[in-house]
Amino acid sequence: MEKFVIEGKQKLEGEVKISGSKNAALPIIAASIMGEGKTILHNIPNLKDVQTILKILNYMGVKTKFENNVLEIDPSGIYQFTAPYEFVSTMRGSICLLGPLLAKYKTAKFSMPGGCVIGPRPIDLHLKGLKKLGVKIENEEGYIVGKVEDKLKGNIVFLGGNFGSSVLATANVMCAATLAEGETIIEFAACEPEIVDLANFLKKMGAKIYGEGSHLIRIEGVKKLKGTEYTIIPDRIEAGTYILAGYITKSRIKISGVITHHLLSLFDKIEESGLEINFGDTYVETIPKEKWKAIEITTLPYPGFPTDLQAQIMSFLTLADGVSLITEKVFPERFIHVGELNRLGADITLDGSKAIIKGVSSLKGAKVMASDLRASAALVLAALAAEGTTEISRIYHLDRGYEKFEKKLSDLGAKIKRVKEET
Numbered sequence: 277m278e279k280f281v282i283e284g285k286q287k288l289e290g291e292v293k294i295s296g297s298k299n300a301a302l303p304i305i306a307a308s309i310m311g312e313g314k315t316i317l318h319n320i321p322n323l324k325d326v327q328t329i330l331k332i333l334n335y336m337g338v339k340t341k342f343e344n345n346v347l348e349i350d351p352s353g354i355y356q357f358t359a360p361y362e363f364v365s366t367m368r369g370s371i372c373l374l375g376p377l378l379a380k381y382k383t384a385k386f387s388m389p390g391g392c393v394i395g396p397r398p399i400d401l402h403l404k405g406l407k408k409l410g411v412k413i414e415n416e417e418g419y420i421v422g423k424v425e426d427k428l429k430g431n432i433v434f435l436g437g438n439f440g441s442s443v444l445a446t447a448n449v450m451c452a453a454t455l456a457e458g459e460t461i462i463e464f465a466a467c468e469p470e471i472v473d474l475a476n477f478l479k480k481m482g483a484k485i486y487g488e489g490s491h492l493i494r495i496e497g498v499k500k501l502k503g504t505e506y507t508i509i510p511d512r513i514e515a516g517t518y519i520l521a522g523y524i525t526k527s528r529i530k531i532s533g534v535i536t537h538h539l540l541s542l543f544d545k546i547e548e549s550g551l552e553i554n555f556g557d558t559y560v561e562t563i564p565k566e567k568w569k570a571i572e573i574t575t576l577p578y579p580g581f582p583t584d585l586q587a588q589i590m591s592f593l594t595l596a597d598g599v600s601l602i603t604e605k606v607f608p609e610r611f612i613h614v615g616e617l618n619r620l621g622a623d624i625t626l627d628g629s630k631a632i633i634k635g636v637s638s639l640k641g642a643k644v645m646a647s648d649l650r651a652s653a654a655l656v657l658a659a660l661a662a663e664g665t666t667e668i669s670r671i672y673h674l675d676r677g678y679e680k681f682e683k684k685l686s687d688l689g690a691k692i693k694r695v696k697e698e699t
């Protein structure tokens with residue numbers, strides 16, 4: 277295993293270019309198996325999660341070629357439709373293959389994804405939505421087996437849960453509906469930019485989709501989809517992480533290749549904390565200050581504050597003046613990073629799905645352990661701002677979602693090294 281060794285308190289400077297969006301790439305790669313012929317995708321980030329979905333596709337018989345962020349997918353040789361436990365357990369996002377498999381090949385066998393460190397992650401909405409389109413679902417020894425006996429049929433599908441909408445359930449139902457007979461209306465659809473990107477991709481394949489980006493998506497089923505060529509949107513969560521790296525280290529950096537419109541909820545919170553931010557359509561410049569104020573944040577589905585930036589902004593708030601409050605409404609148990617941030621000198625207490633963060637004057641380097649993707653990014657941010665050296669173990673979590681993380685940070689002037697951990 278590998279760890280990061282980070283010398284804190286280095287000022288960052290220069291420019292960092294944002295990679296393609298992981299959460300857009302995964303469902304788009306999955307949807308490409310519905311096309312007749314080859315699909316070419318540009319700006320695909322080279323990440324562990326992308327490699328995992330490609331492994332599943334290769335296992336199923338799909339041919340792929342991935343070089344320099346360009347991915348070619350040829351689904352013509354697909355001959356089996358099972359996603360085994362060893363893949364699904366490392367990446368729950370692989371569930372986004374369910375809709376495309378059922379729509380095009382009428383069968384799918386998926387290992388039940390279990391819980392994970394960010395809390396329980398049920399798939400009831402995925403199954404409810406697919407059943408509404410005519411999929412028969414059974415459980416067999418830890419596997420969900422889906423079958424379409426005749427044809428998928430369009431329907432009205434209400435996809436809301438107690439927490440709001442579900443991103444990948446929307447992706448699955450939208451994909452399945454593109455090849456269903458007749459019209460499907462998804463009510464309480466997720467509005468995330470990654471859903472809009474998936475809809476744009478599906479439209480290039482020949483799908484008829486209207487209303488994406490709102491809570492009501494209408495899909496007119498078509499008989500076939502074709503392979504196509506498409507460029508994935510930039511990763512708003514990666515961008516948000518670097519923006520917060522700039523502020524927490526009190527540095528002026530430029531984050532480029534972004535769609536800034538996707539980050540307005542973050543900008544709003546940065547401004548509320550008393551900091552200024554400079555941005556155009558595709559770039560952001562952090563404007564550093566010595567001090568910032570405590571604020572309140574509630575994570576919500578898009579366009580609200582993203583749960584995927586909750587841990588990173590918590591690191592930033594550990595150094596604010598006053599007491600901040602974060603309420604996690606999307607994954608109420610997603611606080612595994614709190615204990616590790618406290619090891620670095622933060623003062624955070626938990627009360628159910630709320631974190632109370634008392635600002636401290638400084639963080640101090642220590643040995644900490646990464647626990648999930650975004651929690652690990654939060655530890656890197658805290659380490660960049662801490663006095664002394666921080667060692668972060670189990671960084672394989674970061675490799676799931678940040679392309680060339682230490683290279684991009686080193687290019688900005690951070691002192692960060694990847695070293696082998698002694699066992």
Ligand code: UD1
Pocket residue numbers: 298299300302369396397398399400401402403437439441442443444445470583584606607608
């Ligand atoms: C996606 C993102 C993930 C992000 C999350 C929320 C990908 C690959 N992953 O995950 O990074 O943190 O959106 O923005 O795109 N839920 C149910 N039943 C379901 C499905 C979800 O109760 O059938 C609940 C979840 O437990 C959670 C909430 O819905 O409380 C939101 O989850 P969801 O939007 O589905 O997350 P994912 O799509 O899995």
